[in-house]
Amino acid sequence: MASSSKDIQPHWRPNFCNTSALPDIKVVRTNFMINFVCVVVALVALFFVLEREYRAHGLIAEVERMDQQIQEVTPSNELALKESEAFKSVSSNIIDIENFYDAPETMHALIVKVSKLRPEGLSFDQFIVQETLGKKGSKVYVEYKITLAGDVEDPILLSDFKAAVENSDVFEFEARGFKVDESLMARNVTTGIFPYRLSILISPQIPVKEKKAEG
Secondary structure, X not given: OHHHHHOOOOOXXXXXXXXXXXXXXXXXXXXXXXXXXXXXXXXXXXXXXXXXXXXXXXXXXXXXXHHHHHHHHHHHHHHHHHHHHHHHHHHHHHHHHHHHHHOOOOHHHHHHHHHHHOOOOEEEEEEXXXXXXXXXXXXXXXXXXXXXXXXXXXXXXXXXXHHHHHHOOOOOEOOEEEEEEEEEOOOOOOOOOEEEEEEEEEEOOOOOOOOOOOO
């Protein structure tokens, strides 16, 4: 019986009347943990704020540096633009001069020669010479278009003038043929004359007119 009494398990709950048998219970204060968490959160927030300020400061410094570079190169860029515009102007003049000397005939000489073919009763109001580029396959060539416009008293005079131009050697240039087209407009009821337009195309694509053998 003695052994069986020793095996008796303790009560499922302590006897609160016997304080010595109660477990050792101590109060654990958690205020310091809350303070620690608050400090950590504050430090993290401060870190992000400082990082943003640092990046903003870096961006501001970069913008100021780029503005300074722009201000430094602006005068040279303006000078380069002025020189470029001046070069374009001069180059266009050079091209005009080259075209003038490369033309098969000078303008004033051409006007004089054509005027000698003009019959009485036919006048010139416009004398236009245009240079264009044509292309056939891989070959590029230069064409000249001469436009004469004015008034004529009688349509027969325009036909005579066209025939005189076609039979003359005024527009015969090396390796270039020419063709002539005419257009006659309605008679002006006030003046009684006919406005006309005569177009002369000079091109290496037009067969050169064969010269008649003399003798």
